[in-house]
């Protein structure tokens with residue numbers, strides 16, 4: 001662990017005291033604070049106005065009961081969350097996660113990260129996150145709909161296009177956004193398209209939103225490679241997960257000439273040196289909602305049950321599943337296998353130990369705040385189209401996404417240089433995101 005100077009150490013101690021047991025939130029805060037030493041040394045006004053302390057305290061945290069009835073007529077009970085973290089730059093913006101592991105500490109880590117990520121995009125959006133400990137696996141379509149309707153029956157009073165604009169995350173895709181939007185519309189009697197993003201293309205959605213997080217991550221890595229005179233052409237790439245982010249990261253890698261040799265889900269991984277058949281994988285995972293072993297059986301790829309996808313040697317690793325999925329041991333394996341770049345498509349998939357191993361071995365590491373910001377940036381483009389009642393072409397929207405990712409890449413490197421950490425995407429992303437939000441907070445007074 002990097003030592004924190006006195007002022008930042010005090011902030012961290014206070015975060016631990018006020019948020020007991022929320023380990024992921026502690027980890028996310030610590031990771032940002034470790035980058036801020038040079039900033040507080042240069043700009044004491046942030047400490048004087050308690051900007052960092054205030055940034056670590058969400059503006060509002062909502063926890064609510066979500067009762068619903070399953071197909072057998074039994075009453076089920078889940079817990080819903082929405083953490084409205086920071087609105088200095090715009091309405092709270094960030095996804096909803098439905099997964100049994102969800103609790104307040106996970107929602108707060110995600111909301112905290114989102115504040116800096118959204119600032120980095122340069123777009124007028126604050127940060128928030130939400131979700132539920134609901135497990136969608138094995139649930140029928142009708143059960144998913146009833147759950148979403150119950151969830152929105154509470155959430156609707158807290159959100160709005162100028163207040164808080166949720167989107168998808170793990171377990172929440174186009175189907176769930178549809179049921180959530182339908183219930184919002186029904187309760188409020190308003191066709192307020194800008195209240196949710198990730199909508200279907202025929203009812204207010206944006207081209208490229210589905211692909212944006214994965215594509216954006218790969219655009220970022222393309223810039224990283226180009227800065228070293230290299231490209232994706234012929235590179236072996238391993239992607240973890242096989243959900244929204246993973247599938248479209250894999251698609252863009254293939255379009256750019258790379259070979260995706262392995263991907264995974266929570267049951268294990270598949271590996272195929274010839275490259276994954278993406279059309280089949282999409283059919284298995286998106287259309288049929290099956291496990292990845294079914295893909296292996298139908299494609300002839302090798303399936304390794306409960307194995308670690310990081311055992312597969314590669315040039316570029318894209319963790320796109322979930323937090324803390326790549327630890328120090330996995331990082332050592334990647335280094336031994338010749339990996340040169342690790343970029344986080346997921347939020348905080350690499351443990352602090354993994355990041356240390358990668359950086360000390362000279363592997364380029366790109367944190368999720370920068371690498372996966374294309375999803376929320378395209379959500380902001382969806383909001384722009386909703387506000388102007390317009391819809392843009394796929395090509396135009398993808399070009400905007402590429403331009404935004406290129407801008408984030410430049411900003412990270414310039415900021416890292418300015419604060420004496422040349423080449424560090426971690427320092428660049430944390431400091432650039434932080435100063436943007438902190439300056440707005442200073443301007444808005446003590447609120």
Ligand code: NDP
Pocket residue numbers: 168169170171172213240241242243244245246264265266267320321322323325345346347348372373375376
């Ligand atoms: P999906 O639900 O579409 O896919 C998640 C994938 O990760 C699935 O393959 C899933 O496997 C796997 N996974 C989830 N939890 C675990 C776990 N505990 N252990 C092992 N594997 C797991 O989610 P997304 O693709 O939308 O999100 C993936 C990551 O990207 C998350 O960290 C999310 O916060 C982040 N992200 C998403 C954005 C978006 O636009 N969707 C934007 C920015 C970041 P299984 O099906 O077996 O559970």
